[in-house]
Structure formats: structure tokens, C-alpha cells
Amino acid sequence: MHASFPVDVDLALVGGGGAASLVLAALDRHDVTGLRVAVVDPVHKRGQDRTWAFWGLPGDDLDPLLSASWSQVDVVTPAGRRVLPLDPLRYAMLRSAPVYDRAAEAERRLDAVRVGAPAGELHDDGERVTVRDPDGRDLVRAGWVLDSRPRRPSRPGRTSWLQHFRGWWLAADRPTFDPQRAVLMDFRTPQPRRGVSFGYVLPVDDRFALVEYTEFGPELLDDAG
Numbered sequence: 001m002h003a004s005f006p007v008d009v010d011l012a013l014v015g016g017g018g019a020a021s022l023v024l025a026a027l028d029r030h031d032v033t034g035l036r037v038a039v040v041d042p043v044h045k046r047g048q049d050r051t052w053a054f055w056g057l058p059g060d061d062l063d064p065l066l067s068a069s070w071s072q073v074d075v076v077t078p079a080g081r082r083v084l085p086l087d088p089l090r091y092a093m094l095r096s097a098p099v100y101d102r103a104a105e106a107e108r109r110l111d112a113v114r115v116g117a118p119a120g121e122l123h124d125d126g127e128r129v130t131v132r133d134p135d136g137r138d139l140v141r142a143g144w145v146l147d148s149r150p151r152r153p154s155r156p157g158r159t160s161w162l163q164h165f166r167g168w169w170l171a172a173d174r175p176t177f178d179p180q181r182a183v184l185m186d187f188r189t190p191q192p193r194r195g196v197s198f199g200y201v202l203p204v205d206d207r208f209a210l211v212e213y214t215e216f217g218p219e220l221l222d223d224a225g
């Protein structure tokens with residue numbers, strides 16, 4: 001925790017996860033200097049806690065951090081398999097560890113202040129935004145606040161399903177996977193009574209792949225489920 005509150009900065013990042021890490025990396029990449037930055041998060045994200053996979057055009061700033069990317073995907077159903085080219089897009093895998101490392105490096109260079117406490121309400125007086133803790137104490141005053149705390153949708157959708165997933169990193173003792181092709185998705189899994197399930201395979205080379213089972217449905221599944 002910083003010694004004297006409230007901390008006065010130009011930019012406060014409330015929530016220091018994936019979104020804030022990318023903002024920090026971008027500030028650093030654009031050689032921003034002299035900007036006073038604070039990151040407010042009770043958790044200091046480090047290491048490998050998740051793997052992001054996403055669509056995009058090749059050649060963006062995240063390219064050097066990617067674990068893998070695929071130019072083709074296999075869609076598999078009980079009726080057969082189709083191999084689909086993705087050009088000009090690609091599907092890519094980004095592990096959290098290099099993203100958090102990159103953000104930590106940016107924080108050091110920007111000399112950002114870490115506030116290791118949960119944020120509560122934000123108060124915007126039109127000039128400055130005050131970030132308070134859950135008991136109403138002022139933590140930070142900032143010109144700009146980017147708030148990336150997770151929040152529930154403001155109103156429920158007509159259909160609300162929960163996503164469950166479980167993944168394994170598989171290592172094969174001989175070439176088994178095609179690193180150019182991801183399996184996205186394989187619907188030959190047993191289908192739930194309500195919802196949908198599928199598997200996918202994301203190879204990072206010909207012997208090593210992330211294999212995941214995903215199930216969407218209205219009920220919360222336990223381990224046995």
C-alpha cells in the first residue's frame with residue numbers, strides 16, 4: 001500500500017487484469033513519459049492464470065507475445081469434418097504470463113503506484129475522479145480513471161447460460177498435431193439436455209496442444225457434472 005492517501009495521479013487503472021495490462025503496455029510502447037499512473041487492485045496479477053484465444057488480423061502489437069496462431073480451423077460434427085481457411089484473419093493464443101510480465105515492465109518504467117486494496121465507488125466531480133475504498137475512504141484522485149472491474153450485466157438477458165470449461169495440456173511422444181490447424185469446435189461430445197457442449201484442440205507445435213471441453217447450460221455444473 002502507498003503511504004499517504006489519497007494518491008494524486010493523472011491516470012488511475014481500477015482493476016489490474018488483462019485490460020489494464022494491455023493499457024500499460026500500450027503507454028510504454030508509445031513512449032509515454034511524465035504521466036502519473038496508479039493501479040488499484042487487491043490482487044497483483046502474475047504468472048499463468050489464464051490463456052486467451054481470439055480472432056484478429058496478423059501483424060498487431062501482440063504478435064511477439066503469442067504462443068501460437070492458426071490460419072485454418074477444423075469444424076467437426078457427427079456428420080463430418082470441414083477444414084476452413086481463416087485468411088485474412090487468424091485465431092491466436094496468448095498466455096497471461098507474458099502479458100502480465102510486459103505490464104510489470106511498463107509499470108516500472110512509468111513508475112506507477114500500486115494500490116493493493118479493493119476499490120469501491122468512484123466519484124467524478126467533473127474535474128477529478130476520486131476512487132474510494134469500499135468503506136468510503138479516498139484512495140486515489142485522478143484526471144482519468146479506466147475501470148475494468150468485472151461487473152454483472154445491467155439487466156439480465158432473455159437467456160442466461162453459464163460457461164464451464166476444463167482444459168488439459170497434452171504432450172505426445174511423436175508428431176500428432178498440425179500446428180497450422182486448430183480444431184474449433186468438435187461437436188461430437190455428448191450434448192446436454194439443455195445447452196451445448198464441444199471440445200477444441202489448440203496445438204502450439206506438433207506434439208503439444210491445449211485440449212478443452214466446454215459446456216454452456218442454464219445450471220451450474222459440479223466436478224461430477
Ligand SMILES: Cc1cc2nc3c(=O)[nH]c(=O)nc-3n(C[C@H](O)[C@H](O)[C@H](O)COP(=O)(O)OP(=O)(O)OC[C@H]3O[C@@H](n4cnc5c(N)ncnc54)[C@H](O)[C@@H]3O)c2cc1C
Nearest residue numbers: 015016017018019040041043050051052053118119148149
Ligand atoms: C481460464 C480463463 C480463460 C479465459 N479465456 C478467454 C479467452 O480465451 N478469450 C477471452 O476473450 N476471454 C477469456 N476469458 C475471460 C477473461 O476473464 C477476459 O477475457 C479477460 O481476462 C478480461 O480482462 P479484464 O481486464 O476485463 O478482466 P480481468 O483480467 O479478470 O481483470 C479484472 C481485475 O479487476 C480486479 N478487481 C476485481 N474487483 C476489484 C475491486 N473492487 N477493486 C479493484 N480491482 C478489482 C481483479 O482482481 C482483476 O485483476 C477467460 C477467463 C478465464 C478465467
